[in-house]
Amino acid sequence: MHTNPTMRTRKVAKRPALRADRLAIGLGKAVAVGAILVWSLFPIAFIAMSAFKPGQDIFAVPPKFVFTPTLQHYGKLWSDWGMFFDGLVNSTVITIGATILAITTSTSAGYVYSRYSSRFLNASVLFLIVVRLIPPIVVTLPLFPIINAMGLNDTHIVLIVLYATFFVSLGTVLMRTFIDQIPRELDEAAQIDGATRLVTLRRIIVPLAAPGILAVAVFVVVFAWNEFLFAFIFTATKAKTAPLVISEMIGSIDGVDWGVLFAASTIQLIPVLLFVVLMNRYLVAGLTAGATKG
Amino acid sequence: MSAKSPVNITRRHLLGTALGGAAFLAAGRSFAAGKTLNVLSHKVHQTVLGTGDGDLLKDWRSANDADITWSTFDSNPLQDRLFREASLNATEFNVGFMVDNRPTSQIAAMFEPLDDYLKKEPIEAFDDIAPGLVQGMTVDGKLIGIPVRHATQGLFYNEALLEEQGITAPPKTLEELVEQAQKLTFTSKNGTRVTGMVLASDLAVFPVMFARAFGGDFLTKKFELVPDPAAMEKGLTVLRNMFESGALPRSYATTKNDDQVTWLQQGRAAFTVLPFARFAQLNNPEQSKFPGKIKAIEFPVSAALQGKTPMASVVEAWGMVIPANSRDKDLSWKFIREVSSKRVTLGMANNGNGPVRVSTYKDKSFADKNPVAAVEAAALANARGAFPPFPEAARAQSIFLEEVQLAVLGRKPVNEAVASISSRIKPLLPPA
Numbered sequence: 001m002h003t004n005p006t007m008r009t010r011k012v013a014k015r016p017a018l019r020a021d022r023l024a025i026g027l028g029k030a031v032a033v034g035a036i037l038v039w040s041l042f043p044i045a046f047i048a049m050s051a052f053k054p055g056q057d058i059f060a061v062p063p064k065f066v067f068t069p070t071l072q073h074y075g076k077l078w079s080d081w082g083m084f085f086d087g088l089v090n091s092t093v094i095t096i097g098a099t100i101l102a103i104t105t106s107t108s109a110g111y112v113y114s115r116y117s118s119r120f121l122n123a124s125v126l127f128l129i130v131v132r133l134i135p136p137i138v139v140t141l142p143l144f145p146i147i148n149a150m151g152l153n154d155t156h157i158v159l160i161v162l163y164a165t166f167f168v169s170l171g172t173v174l175m176r177t178f179i180d181q182i183p184r185e186l187d188e189a190a191q192i193d194g195a196t197r198l199v200t201l202r203r204i205i206v207p208l209a210a211p212g213i214l215a216v217a218v219f220v221v222v223f224a225w226n227e228f229l230f231a232f233i234f235t236a237t238k239a240k241t242a243p244l245v246i247s248e249m250i251g252s253i254d255g256v257d258w259g260v261l262f263a264a265s266t267i268q269l270i271p272v273l274l275f276v277v278l279m280n281r282y283l284v285a286g287l288t289a290g291a292t293k294g
Numbered sequence: 295m296s297a298k299s300p301v302n303i304t305r306r307h308l309l310g311t312a313l314g315g316a317a318f319l320a321a322g323r324s325f326a327a328g329k330t331l332n333v334l335s336h337k338v339h340q341t342v343l344g345t346g347d348g349d350l351l352k353d354w355r356s357a358n359d360a361d362i363t364w365s366t367f368d369s370n371p372l373q374d375r376l377f378r379e380a381s382l383n384a385t386e387f388n389v390g391f392m393v394d395n396r397p398t399s400q401i402a403a404m405f406e407p408l409d410d411y412l413k414k415e416p417i418e419a420f421d422d423i424a425p426g427l428v429q430g431m432t433v434d435g436k437l438i439g440i441p442v443r444h445a446t447q448g449l450f451y452n453e454a455l456l457e458e459q460g461i462t463a464p465p466k467t468l469e470e471l472v473e474q475a476q477k478l479t480f481t482s483k484n485g486t487r488v489t490g491m492v493l494a495s496d497l498a499v500f501p502v503m504f505a506r507a508f509g510g511d512f513l514t515k516k517f518e519l520v521p522d523p524a525a526m527e528k529g530l531t532v533l534r535n536m537f538e539s540g541a542l543p544r545s546y547a548t549t550k551n552d553d554q555v556t557w558l559q560q561g562r563a564a565f566t567v568l569p570f571a572r573f574a575q576l577n578n579p580e581q582s583k584f585p586g587k588i589k590a591i592e593f594p595v596s597a598a599l600q601g602k603t604p605m606a607s608v609v610e611a612w613g614m615v616i617p618a619n620s621r622d623k624d625l626s627w628k629f630i631r632e633v634s635s636k637r638v639t640l641g642m643a644n645n646g647n648g649p650v651r652v653s654t655y656k657d658k659s660f661a662d663k664n665p666v667a668a669v670e671a672a673a674l675a676n677a678r679g680a681f682p683p684f685p686e687a688a689r690a691q692s693i694f695l696e697e698v699q700l701a702v703l704g705r706k707p708v709n710e711a712v713a714s715i716s717s718r719i720k721p722l723l724p725p726a
Contacts, residue, residue: 054580055578055580055581056559056580056581056582056583059556059559059560060560061486061487061560061562072580080341083366144378145382148382149383153386232367232371236334236365236375237332237363237364237365240365244367247368247371248336248337248366248367248368250368253336253338253369253445254338254571254572254575254646255555255572255575256552256555257581258556258581259580259581
């Protein structure tokens with residue numbers, strides 16, 4: 001086969017340029033990803049590393065990256081801030097409670113929005129969105145005397161209900177999108193076999209919408225585990241959560257013990273970090289739910 | 295015969311057990327004592343009362359068949375919660391801890407006047423409690439709180455850095471302090487860049503201290519605003535010149551109170567102003583690179599005032615109050631009496647509390663344990679709050695700080711900043 005020599009020269013000249021361009025783009029992407037990673041991970045790495053540094057070295061200038069690790073701050077956290085661990089127990093109870101409540105409510109509501117249609121239901125969707133637009137502080141302070149009069153102040157139940165309430169709207173919208181993707185024929189087949197609506201929801205819809213449920217769970221868990229404002233307003237001793245105890249460590253009037261503070265922050269971070277890493281794909285599924293619909 | 299397995303765990307059982315377990319964990323511990331006293335405080339107030347064998351209230355608990363439940367918060371959230379609880383129809387909290395710069399007439403009205411309690415069941419040697427601190431808890435002629443802790447500001451210096459620069463003694467006058475701070479703005483032999491002095495820019499305490507060193511003030515107890523503008527100008531000019539010469543860090547505008555501690559511990563600053571109670575932390579070998587080398591003296595006055603006018607350092611005090619809407623006020627008073635006793639005051643002081651009793655400073659065990667006790671006692675004798683409480687105090691403070699920062703950073707001439715402080719804050723003051 002005969003090839004035009006001019007064209008061959010042009011191709012030969014183009015290939016290295018193309019490769020160089022790709023290399024530059026690849027390098028640019030790598031640098032951008034690296035910069036984002038450093039930007040996001042540095043504070044976490046600094047906290048986690050400082051929790052194992054001797055107190056003198058935490059704020060050393062220039063910073064010390066090589067040091068002999070110590071567990072002294074964890075020991076001090078255990079001996080001086082026992083209430084932090086009580087706070088972790090409270091955070092766990094409240095997070096689990098709020099997640100169960102939010103999932104149950106969101107799934108039921110999502111099912112109704114997906115399978116039924118009426119003027120009232122269509123209007124209430126707007127209401128769900130409006131609820132999300134209200135800043136939490138607006139409802140928090142007026143609620144304080146009401147909650148107090150109901151004798152619910154400083155109880156787990158008040159935070160469980162509040163946290164779940166703030167996620168029911170988002171959870172419902174998410175669950176509706178997931179349930180919309182489940183063919184209605186499955187509901188109909190179950191009903192022909194004698195299943196009630198509740199049984200259909202429990203036996204057919206819930207197992208198939210499990211990824212959506214997990215996506216909602218991720219949002220609620222992250223929010224409930226880290227939430228400060230409601231916990232600050234509505235708890236004092238019995239239901240005090242871990243973020244509140246950490247805030248006390250920061251505001252200590254006899255001086256901040258940074259090593260202990262970083263140790264507590266590291267412990268506080270681990271469960272939610274593990275949970276998010278394990279559930280990462282559901283989180284992405286939740287964020288992109290319905291994106292390609294239609 | 296049943297075909298069922300003896301261990302039949304269903305999802306319902308599992309869910310029930312999980313919820314039951316959560317409820318058990320949520321229920322918390324139960325106490326054997328007959329009565330419970332709920333106290334709303336900062337954690338430090340609880341800590342200084344000791345635990346286990348060192349529990350200073352052990353005898354009180356058994357004598358009164360009462361237990362104490364502490365709810366602790368950071369300082370500002372604590373005040374917020376205390377006032378919110380006191381504004382309800384009824385509160386579960388029996389005793390609260392209040393800072394002396396908060397009780398305005400409106401706030402004081404939410405708490406029980408303690409004069410009658412004091413007459414009926416007096417506190418041991420009440421006259422021994424620093425009168426200035428008692429005055430801070432007296433509003434409209436009524437005693438609403440019993441002082442329990444104070445934090446008086448002192449001048450801290452790093453002796454090792456002074457020695458390195460050939461300075462043999464800490465400053466005796468404000469002018470000497472400025473001169474030494476400028477000399478101590480250098481690179482130390484271990485390569486650390488040292489700044490003469492580090493001060494937080496978001497606290498009114500520091501400009502007030504510098505103004506008082508020249509005989510001035512920001513706002514007196516009688517609500518005289520900037521009573522001596524020339525003294526305030528001198529104080530701010532000193533800060534401005536220190537910033538310009540590098541004796542205050544370039545990051546002054548963003549420096550916080552905690553930076554002062556870490557900078558001194560790391561040898562990055564030679565001087566700072568902090569409560570004497572920080573002495574232990576600054577010299578803590580686990581945190582400080584200069585344990586035992588960080589010392590404290592009373593903040594010096596200007597040379598012109600030396601020997602004539604004593605330095606009025608800034609003091610912040612905490613008092614114990616009883617919400618007017620609380621229950622079992624007699625038990626609350628018994629608690630306050632016990633915490634205010636000579637024995638408990640000394641015990642708390644040995645645990646790091648700023649003692650409110652004059653006699654505690656004279657106690658040998660306390661003086662031996664606390665190297666700055668004598669200096670602190672001397673400073674406390676003339677100390678007073680940064681400014682008196684009034685409804686618009688927070689706004690007034692932020693205006694004051696804004697003008698001070700503009701002056702120190704050189705964005706506004708000092709005399710104009712002082713004039714602005716007067717004109718902008720005057721409308722916020724309570725009517726005479």
